Amino acid sequence: MLLTLDLNDARPLHEQVAGAIRRAIGEGSYRPGDRLPPARDLAAALGINPNTVLRALRDLRDEGLLEFRRGRGVSVARRADGRALLVQRARELLDEAKKYGYSREDLITIVEELT
Template sequence: MLLTLDLNDARPLHEQVAGAIRRALGEGTYAPGDRLPPARDLAEALGINPNTVLRALRDLRDEGLLEFRRGRGVSVAGRADGRALLLQRARELLEEATRLGYRREDLITMLEELP
């Protein structure tokens, strides 16, 4: 699994990790039943604390996207539905708009003006 984090992003690292995994699931990189690499391996590849990765994995488990099985690791429970993927992208868009000085209402107006 190739994940990247943006260290300039203001979001907490566990949210960035969860978002990256959510996107990978939504894009079909992993199918239901596939096992994810161990949290320790992901943390090492990303250069972050394993507890940060575990927090992201727990969040995704709570969303119903991942399953934890003793002795079998973490596997994909189901593919991220379109709504979950769109919500993740909407959060990212809102954060970017905020960084650029726009308010939520400004962004909503822009979206309403789209054809």
């Protein structure tokens, strides 16, 4: 799993990790039943605290995307629904727009121009 974090992103790291995992599931990199790497390995690869990764995994478990099994690790419970994936991407787009000084209304105007 190739996850990256944006250190300039204002969102908390656990939300960024959860979003990256959600996206990987939604795009098919992980299917229901697939096991995720251990939280320690993910944390080491990202250079963050393992508790941050665990918090992201718990959030995704609470959403029903992941399941924790004692002795078997964390696996994908179901595929991310399209709406959840779009909401995640829309949040990221709003955050990016704010960095460049665009408001929510400006972004809506841009999207309307595209349709």
